[in-house]
Amino acid sequence: xxxxxxxRIRLPSQIKAGDVIEVKTLVTHDMESGHRxxxxxxxxxxxxxxxxxxxxxxxxxxxxxxxxxVSANPYVSFxxxxxxxxTLDFTWTEDDGTVYRAKQAIKVG
Amino acid sequence: MAVPVVRSxxxxxxxxxxxxxxxxxxxxxxxxxxxxxxxxLRKLVKGAPQQGxxxxxxxxIAENGNSVPxxxxxxxxxxxxDHVIAIHVVSGGNxxxxxxxxxxxxxxxxxxxxxxxxxxxxxxxxxxxxxxxxSVWIGSREIAVTVGGCGG
Numbered sequence: 001x002x003x004x005x006x007x008r009i010r011l012p013s014q015i016k017a018g019d020v021i022e023v024k025t026l027v028t029h030d031m032e033s034g035h036r037x038x039x040x041x042x043x044x045x046x047x048x049x050x051x052x053x054x055x056x057x058x059x060x061x062x063x064x065x066x067x068x069x070v071s072a073n074p075y076v077s078f079x080x081x082x083x084x085x086x087t088l089d090f091t092w093t094e095d096d097g098t099v100y101r102a103k104q105a106i107k108v109g
Numbered sequence: 110m111a112v113p114v115v116r117s118x119x120x121x122x123x124x125x126x127x128x129x130x131x132x133x134x135x136x137x138x139x140x141x142x143x144x145x146x147x148x149x150l151r152k153l154v155k156g157a158p159q160q161g162x163x164x165x166x167x168x169x170i171a172e173n174g175n176s177v178p179x180x181x182x183x184x185x186x187x188x189x190x191d192h193v194i195a196i197h198v199v200s201g202g203n204x205x206x207x208x209x210x211x212x213x214x215x216x217x218x219x220x221x222x223x224x225x226x227x228x229x230x231x232x233x234x235x236x237x238x239x240x241x242x243x244s245v246w247i248g249s250r251e252i253a254v255t256v257g258g259c260g261g
Contacts, residue, residue: 020218033227035204061216067207069200071176071225071258078211081187081218 005029005049007090007102015082015108023054023062024077027092027100033068049100051093052076056106057086082108140229143201153197153210154237156245163196163238163248174228174258183220183238183246187213193220195239202232227258 010024027049034046046068054062062078080088088104150158166180185193192215198208211222220238228234235249 033204056216059216061214063212064222065210067205067209069203069205069208069227071227075223075225077223078213079217079219079221081216 005092005100007092007100009088009090009102009104011088011104011106015106017083017108019082019108020079021082022077023080023088024075025052025090026073026075028073029092031066031068031070031072031074035068047095049074049092049094051091053091054078054080055089056080057084058089082106084108140202140204141200141206143233146199146201146206146235149199149206150197150235150237153199154195154239154245156243158237158245158247160247162246163236165198165234165236165248165250167234167250167252169251170253170255171228172255174230174254174256176225176258177228177252177254178223178225179234180221180223181211181236181248185220185238185240187215187218187220189215190241192217192241193238194241196220196222196236197239198226198234198236200228200232200234202228202230204229208234228252228254229257230254 006028008026012021015021029049032044032047036044038044048068050066052064053060061080064076066074085108086106088106090102092100162184164182167177171177181196181198183193183196185191193213196211199206200208208226209224213220231253233249233251238246
């Protein structure tokens with residue numbers, strides 16, 4: 001499960017230069033908090049995505065540090081001032097250091 | 110043949126109930142305290158926070174503590190000179206006081222983030238915002254939780 005994460009990113013369908021747009025992201029991930037026990041009472045070790053970043057045409061624009069208090073399948077939405085077309089690069093970092101990446105084209109015009 | 114089926118169902122039910130009560134007897138994870146949350150805040154931000162400018166939006170009653178939608182908004186023009194650098198959210202009722210921290214800048218245009226979070230029990234959530242000019246603002250909100258979200 002943890003190795004099968006699927007990032008989903010949603011932008012408004014029409015973006016004009018200067019618009020402040022909402023960027024919605026959702027990743028499938030258990031976000032195992034380290035406090036949960038399975039059916040047989042065994043404490044499950046912590047395994048979460050602890051960091052998320054977004055860069056807009058190579059420029060860092062957003063960073064989130066996530067704790068176990070963030071829900072499974074973490075949904076994060078934030079705002080961005082759309083200035084030019086290009087790419088949004090997202091990363092999610094897992095506790096063991098694995099980095100998951102996603103790219104999203106942004107069309108401004 | 111209907112009778113044995115009913116019987117086995119009932120046995121499964123009883124077993125299930127026994128397993129559930131055994132789970133309930135397991136010690137609950139120790140929860141953080143409002144003091145721990147305040148301490149973490151002191152570590153995260155420098156300077157005394159002023160009340161205002163930070164709004165937490167969430168429903169007053171969360172039926173499922175596993176997934177509580179939360180939106181944090183900070184009043185700021187988000188210009189080069191005057192913008193939010195960071196938003197930190199902490200809780201006093203979860204096993205760990207930290208919830209999340211966000212770093213922002215003028216490129217965001219609007220200081221607002223939405224996440225879904227876990228709450229173990231009815232809890233006062235606190236958000237602080239650090240501004241580019243060094244000032245720190247604080248806001249809070251009480252959220253009642255019907256079913257806790259930490260699987261204790």
